[in-house]
Amino acid sequence: MGVNSVSTDTSSDLNEQIEQLMQCKPLSEQQVRMLCEKAKEILMGESNVQPVKSPVTICGDIHGQFHDLAELFRIGGKCPDTNYLFMGDYVDRGYYSVETVTLLVALKVRYPQRITILRGNHESRQITQVYGFYDECLRKYGNANVWKIFTDLFDYFPLTALVESEIFCLHGGLSPSIENLDNIRNFDRVQEVPHEGPMCDLLWSDPDDRCGWGISPRGAGYTFGQDISEQFNHTNNLKLIARAHQLVMDGFNWAHEQKVVTIFSAPNYCYRCGNMASVLEVDDCRGHTFIQFEPAPRRGEPDDIKCVELRALSAGVTAWQYGIARKASTPITLLSCEDSTLRKGIVVFLVTRGSRFDPILAQYCCQHRKELVAQVVKSMCPCKSLEV
Template sequence: MATPAEEAKAKGNECFKKKQFHEAIEHYTAAIELDPSVPAYYTNRAFAYIKTEGFGAALEDADSALRRNPKFVKAYYRRATANMGLGKWKASKRDFEAVLKVRPNDKDAQKKFKEVDKIVRRLAFEKAITVGEAGVKRDVVQIMTEAMEKMEVKDSYDGPRLDGDITPEFMEELMQHLKDQKKLHIKYAVKILLEVHKLLSSLPSLVDITIEEDGKMTVCGDVHGQFYDVLNIFELNGLPSPSNPYLFNGDFVDRGSFSVEVMLTFFGFRILYPNHFFLSRGNHESINMNQMYGFFGEVKAKYTDDLADLFTEVFNWLPLGHLIDNKIFCVHGGLFSEDGVKVDQLRTIKRNCQPPDHGLMCEMLWSDPQPMPGRAPSLRGVGTRFGPDITAAFLDDNDLKLVIRSHEMKEEGYEIAHDGKCITIFSAPNYCDSMGNKGAFIKLDKRHEPEIVQFEAVPHPDVKPMAFAGGLSSLLGF
């Protein structure tokens, strides 16, 4: 007869199979509380945390399992994956080395060790070539500007041409061309990136938005390379225009395999409507995430390595948040580990860099709300968790009404928390073609009363998520 702890584990396993990862975590937690001596309970929960990007919590569980059994191989696997999720490639490599010490003939471990070792070597090489002999970083913007001038568009190219300014007609042609699985010519892709780089680099780190009288604003959350769902948003809610402004709240790329199409569309609209189409940086607009979850691989497969580097330069200039009518704070991740943060501080953050692992910029991209008061360490291993009292205090300190953030998949596409003062919005339905969740977006007018619109996923061409992540897709459990 199974023990109560084993019964709890079995329930967790059933939830995991159904991709109900949060419920699985609850059952594995119950098993641990009933019998904290079993390492498998911790590694099972670690895997569920990994599926929800709770890499910090997964690391803790893997360590707990190893304290109970230093030769428990699955714990090294889990810790290796969690370290990858945090961009700690060398630590991940050491974990696979530890697996091979225990099981030297494990072919799966050998394969994964070689894959991670390849990444470590590649990153070292890329770091070396990014900086020249004089120790000066390559000026990718200048390199691509000069390269663009030499690019020839042959008569056989049948896509939209961008010989002048971006127009609404060009954008409609572009979206149809991309929908038909055709590539925009690299000359025009480079031109769009260079123009948006110039625009974004002129902005503060917190951008003000004003909803016009009798106007509206649509706020969307993560889209993660799901281009065909983005087109569906525009079908449902209308194309961007001065009378139909949009804010997309970060995590435009990775996981989904049409991230290039998403970015060319978003950057095109950002240039066309600089006062009515807005983009916030998410934690996935960063090198570590792009190397791991497919965006770099996609850009390199569809275009070139240099274009991938140019995307990085542009991502570095994306604003970190937006303030709507001085009343609604929109940010990808969330709030802060310290009290008393003022919105004026956020305007002047130096953002032209990769996100650090602590501080205001990090927390804007990585933090999450929690139902209990106060703060707690992030399950992700980066950022912080903040409670309803923290949200209320931040809003009071800054004379605001509402926080809108994204960053987390929600079954219904949204979640209203913290007494209605913190809304999570997520706009990637059936996330990774497997989660079965709805997508949602928020419509706002001058009353600042959010209207939430839900929608389902639409079909897309037969290209799987993480298709350009190479061997990383299996390492990360895809």
């Protein structure tokens, strides 16, 4: 039996698991282990540039916002009735990363030809230890086994997809080390996301209004201008680059004279940004339609930022770790914290590493650079000479 075939008994088990997950109820550790073993077999047979046929619905970041993922399926159609292509960042920040990524993997195993799941920069061991998925696995399973199972599986996720040889889909953006799609096909992708190099760039880079290549404020990947995207599309006979990775308030945003589009599928991102979400439907005739949607009703999630802060602190999170994670708060709220040790850790993080991981942090750090550096100096931190 091939990797794309599912036995009757397995189908029945998977159907039950998918039904359970759709109720936002996590699977057992053993079920997750077996599911990911099956998924690994399927993903090993997929390319770094995975071909996808239309019709297909292309989706951006989800970030553990499970109820919004359920809303996406309600609006866009259930899998397998609708073909889906997800462009990464299934975990971190939201409260239900475990249920979100497990559901998508279960759908991949059940309907391998109907759903494609790409790797985002958050499908990484290092990033998930910082932004919440690791802590969520500890909280829900009592150990890190499920986190390890999933992060091992992430290494096998395809890096990019190609819809009808025309629409190039990936999480982040282009790389100065990549001229054509064959360069990507030749990668050994089964590894942790590197800190630099072409594989890193595909997951971290962003389009920019300025021409050429630029230094990314994230600290990883590059910014690339319209001249770069036009040349890449021309070289590879592409009509469009579809990517995720950036919060856009309308759920989608055109760039580079409609040569590049950003799609973001997590409405009211981090439960506070107030943005719409969207998906891109590509029909049989390769026509494009954006469907926007608002947040689904939230159930049982902490609404009060202070509640989340106290929960994080009571769990023994250090000032440095919490400063990085930020949990469900904002930089300005954190900087007003009365705990001087915690505040110092936050300030040090913002100055030294804040712009690397998050576009919201990057913008904040640029706007408040002098204030942040001054607070580091005032606190007599060891990195007081650094600037953002």
